[in-house]
Amino acid sequence: MINFLANPLRFKKFAKVAAPIFGVLALFLISGGLYFGLYNSPEDQLQGHSVRIMYVHVPAVWTGMAAYAGMAFSSLLAYIWRHPLSDELARTLALPGAAFTALGLITGALWGKTSWGTYWQWDGRMTSTLILLFLFIGYMAVWASIDDKRRAARIAGLVAMVGSINLPIIKFSVDWWNTLHQTSSVSMPNAPGLPSSILLPLMLMAFGYTFFLGWLVLNKMLNKIANAKTQRKRSAAASTSLEAL
Amino acid sequence: MHRYSGLIIRDIRIALRSGGAWLMGLVFFAVFLSMSAIALGGEFKTLRPLAPALIWMAMVFSLLFSFEHLFSDDAADGSLEHIKLSGMSMNTYVLSKVCAHWLLSVLPLMIALPLTALLFDLSPSILLGLFASILIASPALVCYGAFSGACLVGFKGGGFLLVLLTIPLIIPILIFAVSSVTSFQELGLFALEFRALAGISLIATAIGIPTAAAALNTIME
Amino acid sequence: MDFIPDFGKYNFYVWTCYGISIAILLAFTVHTLLQNSNRPK
Numbered sequence: 001m002i003n004f005l006a007n008p009l010r011f012k013k014f015a016k017v018a019a020p021i022f023g024v025l026a027l028f029l030i031s032g033g034l035y036f037g038l039y040n041s042p043e044d045q046l047q048g049h050s051v052r053i054m055y056v057h058v059p060a061v062w063t064g065m066a067a068y069a070g071m072a073f074s075s076l077l078a079y080i081w082r083h084p085l086s087d088e089l090a091r092t093l094a095l096p097g098a099a100f101t102a103l104g105l106i107t108g109a110l111w112g113k114t115s116w117g118t119y120w121q122w123d124g125r126m127t128s129t130l131i132l133l134f135l136f137i138g139y140m141a142v143w144a145s146i147d148d149k150r151r152a153a154r155i156a157g158l159v160a161m162v163g164s165i166n167l168p169i170i171k172f173s174v175d176w177w178n179t180l181h182q183t184s185s186v187s188m189p190n191a192p193g194l195p196s197s198i199l200l201p202l203m204l205m206a207f208g209y210t211f212f213l214g215w216l217v218l219n220k221m222l223n224k225i226a227n228a229k230t231q232r233k234r235s236a237a238a239s240t241s242l243e244a245l
Numbered sequence: 246m247h248r249y250s251g252l253i254i255r256d257i258r259i260a261l262r263s264g265g266a267w268l269m270g271l272v273f274f275a276v277f278l279s280m281s282a283i284a285l286g287g288e289f290k291t292l293r294p295l296a297p298a299l300i301w302m303a304m305v306f307s308l309l310f311s312f313e314h315l316f317s318d319d320a321a322d323g324s325l326e327h328i329k330l331s332g333m334s335m336n337t338y339v340l341s342k343v344c345a346h347w348l349l350s351v352l353p354l355m356i357a358l359p360l361t362a363l364l365f366d367l368s369p370s371i372l373l374g375l376f377a378s379i380l381i382a383s384p385a386l387v388c389y390g391a392f393s394g395a396c397l398v399g400f401k402g403g404g405f406l407l408v409l410l411t412i413p414l415i416i417p418i419l420i421f422a423v424s425s426v427t428s429f430q431e432l433g434l435f436a437l438e439f440r441a442l443a444g445i446s447l448i449a450t451a452i453g454i455p456t457a458a459a460a461l462n463t464i465m466e
Numbered sequence: 467m468d469f470i471p472d473f474g475k476y477n478f479y480v481w482t483c484y485g486i487s488i489a490i491l492l493a494f495t496v497h498t499l500l501q502n503s504n505r506p507k
Contacts, residue, residue: 030491038484039471049473052480056487096494103490107483114479131413138410142396145406154463155396158456159410162392165452166414169445173417177424212491219498223505230506 006083008225015218022215029208033059036201044198050114051198057111059206061104061129063213067097068132071139072164075157085221087153090160091143092220096213098136105129124178128171135163248333249341256345267349270307274354277303278361289366296365297426300375301419304354308386309411311350312394313404315342316457320398320464329465335458343391343454351383374429378422381439384446388453389414395457398464418445 005011037055044051071090078086108126109119120126139159146152194202260267281299285291292299319325319342328338355376362372393410400406425438473480 034484034488048476049480050476052473052476053483056483060487099490099494103487106486110479110483114476131416134409134413138406138413141406141409145400150466151463154466155460158392158460159396162452162456163413165448166417169417169448170413173420173441177420212494216494216498219502223501226505 003081006081006085008085011085012222012225015222019215019218019222022211022218026208026211026215029204029211033201033204033208036204041197041201047115050111053107053111053114054198055201055205057104057107058202059209060100060107061125062206063209064097064101064104064129064132064136066210067093067100067213068136068160068164068167071097072160075160078153079157079161084153087157088221088224089217090157091153092217092224093213094136094140094143096216098133098140100209100213101129101133101136105133122178124171124175127174127178128167131170131174132167135167139163249337252338252341253345253348256342257348260345260349268353270311270350271353271357273307273310274303274357275360277306278364282364292365293367296361296367297371297375298423299365300358300361301378301423304379305386305415305419306408307354308350308390309408310404311346312390312411313397313407315346315391315394316398316461317394317400320461325461326465329462335461336454339391339395339454339457339461343387346391347383347387351379351387355379370430371426374426377429377434377439378425378442381442382418382422382446385418385442385449385453386415388446388449388457392453392457392460395460398461414449418442421445 005014033055037052041052043049071093074086074089074093077083078090105126108129112121112123112126113119139156142156142159143152146155278299281295281303282292285295316325319328329335358375358379359372361367362369367375389411392414393407396410397407421438421441425436425442428436428438
């Protein structure tokens, strides 16, 4: 599968079919999620209407984490097999991933205001999400500041992989640190125990966000492939016209 | 083995000849701590409980700024390529650099540590806890720093980016190290934090050295 | 069913969260669609 898609032509064929499907799925799932989340779900007994924030907060954080995982995985592929497409894929995932992580933090802060009374708590989840955002920013900063593109790809890939190895350690240490301080935490019920009225909009939104990310990334990749092709054509044309002179 | 120790001695010689540039980390450490004491009002009552965290922060930042030049000097004057051509493995080179850097930057800080105990009026047992935490956690700090330093060789203004890249990796160390100082009072070296720090140091060495070597190899591709 | 339901004391928080989320999704969508329309054939 991976080697199959490593060829830009085959990737293009796949993306041209998959992108519209992802887009339509994302549209339906997110509008369904919004409908159930805003209009057709009950209030929570403890949290009242503020539980509705969960339907945009949790999917955003999940998608951010999924984007980081995808980034690290495709960096690994790029590192081992040197597929230039997987470098591009990792790079394309970074900005949406950072945006979703930031979105998760903002909505988390607003949710925190309703249940803790403060916008920010040094709660385990929020702290590790913040660190995830720093990792994304560092990754993008490496791409932005190295001129030589091949070297930037290698270094950024290393940064993504080292970060992904460290994420579990960070998560563990922050959770441990958090239990030391005994801060009150948003009672986020575990997924299997949730009533289906809450689970339905949550899942719709989560899958909707994931397909949205897929749609976004595939389209950007298609654009990059097309731009690279015209650039190659243009430079080829320039060199032939030079030879004609 | 011989070339490995030779590289360490060479690094230390160069540093000693450079007119005290290697001592800047120590100066930064002292200035940072005095500034914090002044900013916090200078009362021992408020300073004492904050001292382990402040000392660790000063440590982390004085080390972070030192990694910018860990490999860039060797890359600039061509000795990096020379070493690569001599058939020495990049991992060995990075390891020797890391050891030399530990001797040149962490060791002076540890020697200066008793003086900070005077600045903050710390008890001997807290000082011992700090010693233990720095000793166990410093391999991780140095290895992660070496990784970021290797990534940013040949960078203009890489200092801020180096901090940005390294801080997320260092947060677990900071968490366990600061709380290890208090648990040292009751449990000594058997506190959970020291085991966690030792584990992180092992993982960091295992990840940091090969990735730093890989990053250095990208320059010469 | 109201078009803009009122969530009582949480009204501001819930609507801000949904507003920001939808705004970011739309911003990415518009940007991508614009890029797609400029895509060289």
